[in-house]
Amino acid sequence: MKTYRDIYKWGDKRETKIDQGTINVIKEKFGFTDSELQQTHLLGNQIVKLDKTCQISQNIIDQFIKIVGEENLKTDDFSRANHSYGKYYRDLLKLRKEEIPTPPDAVIYPKSDEDIEKILEICNKNQISVTPIGGQSSVTRGVETPLGGISLDLTKHLNKxxxxxxxxxxxxxxxxxxxxxxxxxxxxxxxxxxxxxxxxxxxxxxxxxxxxxxxxxxxxxxxxxxxxxxxxxxxxxxxxxxxxxxxxxxxxxxxxxxxxxxxxxxxxxxxxxxxxxYRPNNTKYASFIFKDFKFAVDAMRTVMQSGIGVPHLFRISDPEETEIAFKTKNFDHTFADKFLNTLGYKSGHRCLMFVAVEGNKSYTNQVISSIKKITKRFGSFSLGASPTKKWLEQRYSSAYLRDPLMDLGIMTDTLETAVMWDNLIPLWTNVRKYLKSREKTVAMVHISHVYENGANLYFTFLSPMKKGDELNDYDEYHKGIIETIITNNGSLSHHHGVGRTLAPWMEKELGKENLKLMQAIKNQLDPKGIMNPGNTLGIKP
Amino acid sequence: MKTYRDIYKWGDKRETKIDQGTINVIKEKFGFTDSELQQTHLLGNQIVKLDKTCQISQNIIDQFIKIVGEENLKTDDFSRANHSYGKYYRDLLKLRKEEIPTPPDAVIYPKSDEDIEKILEICNKNQISVTPIGGQSSVTRGVETPLGGISLDLTKHLNKxxxxxxxxxxxxxxxxxxxxxxxxxxxxxxxxxxxxxxxxxxxxxxxxxxxxxxxxxxxxxxxxxxxxxxxxxxxxxxxxxxxxxxxxxxxxxxxxxxxxxxxxxxxxxxxxxxxxxYRPNNTKYASFIFKDFKFAVDAMRTVMQSGIGVPHLFRISDPEETEIAFKTKNFDHTFADKFLNTLGYKSGHRCLMFVAVEGNKSYTNQVISSIKKITKRFGSFSLGASPTKKWLEQRYSSAYLRDPLMDLGIMTDTLETAVMWDNLIPLWTNVRKYLKSREKTVAMVHISHVYENGANLYFTFLSPMKKGDELNDYDEYHKGIIETIITNNGSLSHHHGVGRTLAPWMEKELGKENLKLMQAIKNQLDPKGIMNPGNTLGIKP
Ligand SMILES: Cc1cc2nc3c(=O)[nH]c(=O)nc-3n(C[C@H](O)[C@H](O)[C@H](O)COP(=O)(O)OP(=O)(O)OC[C@H]3O[C@@H](n4cnc5c(N)ncnc54)[C@H](O)[C@@H]3O)c2cc1C
Ligand SMILES: Cc1cc2nc3c(=O)[nH]c(=O)nc-3n(C[C@H](O)[C@H](O)[C@H](O)COP(=O)(O)OP(=O)(O)OC[C@H]3O[C@@H](n4cnc5c(N)ncnc54)[C@H](O)[C@@H]3O)c2cc1C
Missing domain, CATH: 3.30.465.10 (Uridine Diphospho-n-acetylenolpyruvylglucosamine Reductase; domain 3)
Structure with missing residues (x-):
């Protein structure tokens, strides 16, 4: 029998432990005591049980089964619950609270394109909602089923x-x-x-x-x-x-x-x-530290606009993210740390940059050495290849920490935006100001997707939950972040998408006429509004 | 008083003379005698006179004048005739034949976006067609006005x-x-x-x-x-x-x-x-000759897929284009020509490649030297920087030749397509075969826009006109080229666009469903079908 916790855990579903470095940060930043660190919050350990039964008539279910076979249609509670949410912080909270008000009525695993054509035909005729489902890693409420219907899970068969x-x-x-x-x-x-x-x-x-x-x-x-x-x-x-x-x-x-x-x-x-x-042996790595965020950003912009070619991985952590990285990696107060401080790369101001360049050897050599030259002009201090390589080793797994942090009652989420270069520092400054207006909040920012004309900004925040009122507390805080981003000329999203989370801002962001054009395209392809309905992208229904 | 010739001439409208090298090629390929080279054909020297008067009521014309002022609305014959065609070979023939059956009723030069909004409102209300006009260099019948209406010329005021x-x-x-x-x-x-x-x-x-x-x-x-x-x-x-x-x-x-x-x-x-x-001093140039087209194409593909960065200008001429280039530049039979032949770069097989790389010096050096290495593996012989530089000097003006060639009764046009690498040689082979099935035809091909995944092919052909039946003769030949391109997995166009010339193939090329989606987008933005109507892009009206 499976629990809500079996659904919400990210990654390979194993229990991940928080490392000592991070524990120290939690203690320092949130004042958690050792005994608080033993307590857990909202584990969602109950067996999954839905209040709502499948609303699709047996006749239609039988039509689906005729298409995909019995083994590829599920109406049991766990399968439906398991397709109710993505991996948005709020989704995780809901699952921890064991709340699934609108599960899909059925989960279908189509075997072929032809199956999908037939299923859509039935759904269109009977006004049944259809939500296409991939890895369910959406962080924007993209796979929710507010109107029920079927979740069309493509991962079982259409994966070649x-x-x-x-x-x-x-x-x-x-x-x-x-x-x-x-x-x-x-x-x-x-x-x-x-x-x-x-x-x-x-x-x-x-x-x-x-x-x-x-x-x-x-x-x-x-x-x-x-x-x-x-x-x-x-x-x-x-x-x-x-x-x-x-x-x-x-x-x-x-x-x-x-x-x-x-x-x-x-x-x-x-x-x-x-x-x-695929030629990993050719890849060249570098990492640098800068005296402040502005220098790092200017160096990054110069690299992108210099016509030297482009690095593949290109990141800067802002001062707070750099500080936390140093602390959790126990680099804080080491001899090297003191040395950097002496050189003027002071904690609280300094910023890390990671670079990796792929391609032909002549190219990777040229780009990396050009980047070294350019960053030097902005006062960088080279840290060599290894910090970037280390970062790459945990490139996917750092997200596994979210679950054990939430177990401790810590709210932790990320938001991201794209912004033109000339608006980047003001946006960063103002969103940070907003984030820090909440007490006991760690607000880490990085740039990780870089263009000639601008970059993304990626905000990670951690703060103790307001226990008992976790959802409202989060929603209100989150809303303020979005509004600050928009007011400061950031896009609603650079790569997470819109889903239902950001839908309320779409008209304001795109403009009425633009949204009307999107709606017209929607209406042409999906005249009855059965595809992922319920305000996804701010379009109807 | 202005003539049809004043309209159709390309470029700066000066008379351009054909160079001796090209004259020699014409003599050799088409068997033109010296006296034929003195004759001229369809000069369109008559003063422009339209049969059709402006069909828009004076009341509406007055409304337009109220918006843009009298000086920015023209209904005289020459202005209207001057906005009737683009620069497609067939357009030039029509003008030479002094045929303008469907001129616009009026030419309007809007002063601002607000003017355009008001003009569109009036046109939408009164079902008057509107054709946006830029440089009129369309080679696809994109600026024609089969339903009359207004040509909205943006070049006079909206040019900042x-x-x-x-x-x-x-x-x-x-x-x-x-x-x-x-x-x-x-x-x-x-x-x-x-x-x-x-x-x-x-x-x-x-x-x-x-x-x-x-x-x-x-x-x-x-x-x-x-x-x-x-x-x-x-x-x-x-x-x-x-x-x-x-x-x-x-x-x-x-x-x-x-x-x-x-x-x-x-x-x-x-x-x-x-x-x-803009750093022209950093630009690096190279040119190469290959033993045959296949080697040159393979070298080009390897460059694009090697992760060495990209050149900016990157071209290959096929054997016939290379041969004609050598002939018109009087390189044929020189000592250098003989030398190349001795080395195995034989005329009729060998192919020229031009390269220019822009950007930072470290980048341009690295890319050009990587390209030299790669092309060498495909048997290239380096010709140094100067052929590419010379080509760049006439990068725009070679098109000026079209008018004096047509004066001599020579049909000359270009067609282009995009194709994935694995279809490139078959497409080139079969379109060439078709082109050469017409007797006395020079068919030159180059690649000039290159991608990781494929490239364009650009066909230039010259052949004596079938005098008296120039239009049908051309249309039939042209149709065969398009069909050969499509059958061989080429796109309808890589960069000229579709206009009305290629519109008849759009449904076949895109598929019914895709064209329906385009039409739905059209209907949303232009519900009454006033924007550039008459089958542009194969959409209605
Ligand atoms: C820890 C974590 C880190 C993340 N990091 C990144 C990141 O670095 N970059 C990034 O871009 N995103 C990131 N995301 C967001 C998410 O992973 C991406 O949006 C991802 O592309 C979603 O893929 P999925 O297969 O999980 O789609 P799902 O979550 O299943 O679906 C996402 C949306 O796409 C629709 N959809 C899915 N498949 C189809 C289909 N075949 N046809 C039509 N619609 C479909 C769904 O209906 C839904 O609206 C992250 C998410 C998490 C949880
Ligand atoms: C000798 C010669 C060489 C050429 N070489 C190239 C080449 O190398 N690469 C290439 O891409 N093309 C080439 N072309 C084709 C042509 O020049 C291009 O299509 C060019 O982009 C057209 O620009 P224009 O300003 O002349 O547009 P026009 O010819 O005036 O218009 C082209 C189309 O766009 C529409 N249009 C124009 N402006 C607007 C606007 N503001 N809003 C909405 N619609 C508009 C028109 O209605 C028409 O349908 C060549 C043409 C010639 C004659």
Missing amino acids: VLELNEINSTVTVQSGMYGPAFEEYLNQRSFSCGHFPQSFEYSTVGGWVAAKGAGQASTGYGKIEDMVLSLKAITPNGTIHTKTYPASAQGWDLHPVFIGSEGTLGVITEITMKIRN | VLELNEINSTVTVQSGMYGPAFEEYLNQRSFSCGHFPQSFEYSTVGGWVAAKGAGQASTGYGKIEDMVLSLKAITPNGTIHTKTYPASAQGWDLHPVFIGSEGTLGVITEITMKIRN
Whole structure:
């Protein structure tokens, strides 16, 4: 029998322990005592039990079963509960509180594109909502089912590479394939997909495209929208299958309409995307420390605008994130720390930068040495390759900490935005000011996706929950962050997408006319509004 | 008083003489005698006189005049005739034949975005067609007015840079600005636009975006769709103004809908795009000769997929284009020519490659030397920097030859397509076979826009006109080329766009469902179908 905790835990579902470095930070920042560190909060250890039974008639269920077979349709409580939420902080809270008011009525695992066509036809005829489901790593309430209906889980069967084309350097892959299987397939053939979100291990290619994501090497390889060449999407009003060209001028492109569609237009089933040579031995690493955030940002901007080529991984941690990194890695108060302080890289001001460059050796050498030269002009101190390599070792697993932190009653979430260079420092300053207006709050910021014209800002915050009022407390705080971002010219999202969490701001952000155009496209492809309904992206229904 | 010839001549409208090298080729390939070289054909020297008067009522004309002022509305014959065609071979034939069956009823030069809004309102109310007009360099019948109406010429007033943002490395420019003025503005401030179509001197930023074009440095800087960050478009159903971010995930992007819209959705008035540092002194040049086309293509593909960075200009001429280049430059039969033949670079097989790399010096050095290494593996012989530099000197002006060639009764046109690497050689082979199935035809092919996953192919053909039946003869030949391209997995266009010329193939090429989606977007923004109507892009009306 499975519990709510079995659903919400991120990653491989093992229990992760908080390391001593982080414990020390918690003690210092939140004043937690040793006995508080033994207490736990909202574990969600009850066996899952839904109040709401499946609302779809047996007749229709039978039609579905005829299509996919009995083993591929689930209406048991756990399966439905397990498809009720993504991995947003609020989702985790809800599961910990054992609240699932609107589960899907059924979970279906289609075996083929044809299955999906038939299922959509039935759903369209009977006005049954359909939510496409990948890895469920959405952090924007993208996979919730406020109107019930079916969760169409693509990960069980639609998870294969359909074609690798080595000459063209492209791959055609089914949308339900998880990151690791995809990358392993490619690595074995000396290629790499180049897209590594922190959620890589538990997200799918289809989810990357549908939520318009970015991987940790996006500065070199681009966001997912820069990688997709064509796709197939099955909508309630027909199938859109675009052709694969390196580029073209045949009217406006249609595949971008599905990148960021978040399940509202149809089910993306196939994606043809660029791939790259896999040559990890060529990769060059560097890391630097800067005296303050402004210097680091200026160095980063200069690198991106200098025409030296681009690094693939490119990150800066702001002073507080740098400080916490030093503390949790027990670097604080070491001899090296003192040395850096003496040189003027003072804790509370200094900032870490990580760099990795992929490609041909001549390229990686040239780019890394150009970056060294440029950063030096901004007063950087080189820390060598190893800090970046160490960071890469835990590139996915650091997110596993979220669950044990929440066990301790600590609210912890992340928010991200994209901003043009000239607005970056003001946005950072003002969002930080807002974040820190809450007492006992750790607010760490980094830049991790960098462009010629601007960058993202990624905010991580930790603060003790307001026990008993966790949801309202969070919602109010969260709302203030979004509004501060928007007021300071940041986008609603750079790579997490919108889902239902950010939907209320879409009209204000995009403008009425723009949202009307989105709605018209929605209405064309999904005239009855069955695809991921309930205000996803701020479109109706 | 102005003639049809004053309208159709390309470029600066001066008379251009054919150089002796080209004359020799014409003699050799078409068997033209010296006396035939003195004859001229279809000069269009008559004074322009339209049969059709302006069909818009005086009342409405007065409403327009109230908005833009008398000086900005023209209904005289020459102004209307001058806005009847683009620069497609067939357009030039029509003008030479002094045939303008469907001129616009009036030409309007709006002074501001507000003027455009008001004009569209009147046109929408009165079902008057509106064709946005940039440099009129369309080679796809994109600016024709089969239903009359107004030509909205943006070049007179809407031709300014609105904002240069040096920190963000972006510029916001009005759509009617011509290439040279735009680039000069940027160069003076140490920036470059990076977009240099062969029509650069006589095309506008708005036209680049609306027709989804590519410049000669696109291999480094991307096509226009890779440069545009945001835009403003005034449609009959409201104004779409997108925000400027380096990237974002706020649902699917809306600005791509206008890139390639070819006037069918609305009037693009402002564009915010990336710009680059202007540092011509850093540019590195190289040129090579290969033993055959396949070697050259394989070398090119390897360069693009090697992770060495990218060159900006990257071209190969196929054997026939190489041969003609050698002949017209009087290189044929020189000592150097013989030497190359001895080395195995035989005329009729050998292929020229041009390379230029822009950016930081460390980058340009690294990329050019990597390219030298790679091409060597494919048997290249280096010709040094100067052939590429010489090619760049005439990068725009070679197109001026078209008019004097047509004066001699020579049909000359170009067609282009994009194709994945694995289909490139078969497509090239089969289209060439088709082209050469016409007797006395010179068929030159080059690759000029290169990607990791494929490239364009650009076909130039010359052949004596079938005098008296020039149009049908051309149409039939042209149709065969398109069909051969499509059958061989080429796109309908890589950068010229679709217009009305390629419209008949759109449904076959995109598929019914895809075209339906385009039509739905059209219907949303232009419900009465007033924007550039008459089958542009294969959408209705
Ligand atoms: C710890 C953690 C770290 C993260 N880090 C990153 C990061 O670095 N970069 C990043 O971009 N994101 C990140 N995310 C967010 C999330 O992982 C991405 O949005 C991811 O792309 C979602 O993929 P998924 O397969 O899990 O999709 P899901 O969560 O299952 O679905 C996401 C949305 O897409 C729709 N959808 C999914 N598949 C399809 C399909 N085939 N057709 C149509 N619609 C579909 C769903 O309906 C839903 O609206 C992170 C999330 C977590 C929990
Ligand atoms: C000799 C020659 C060489 C060429 N070489 C190239 C090349 O190398 N690369 C390339 O990409 N193209 C090339 N072209 C084609 C042409 O120059 C491009 O399509 C160019 O981008 C058109 O720009 P324009 O300002 O002349 O637009 P126009 O010809 O005036 O218009 C083109 C289309 O866009 C629409 N349009 C124009 N402005 C707007 C606006 N502001 N809002 C909405 N719709 C608008 C028009 O209605 C029309 O449908 C060449 C043409 C010639 C004659």
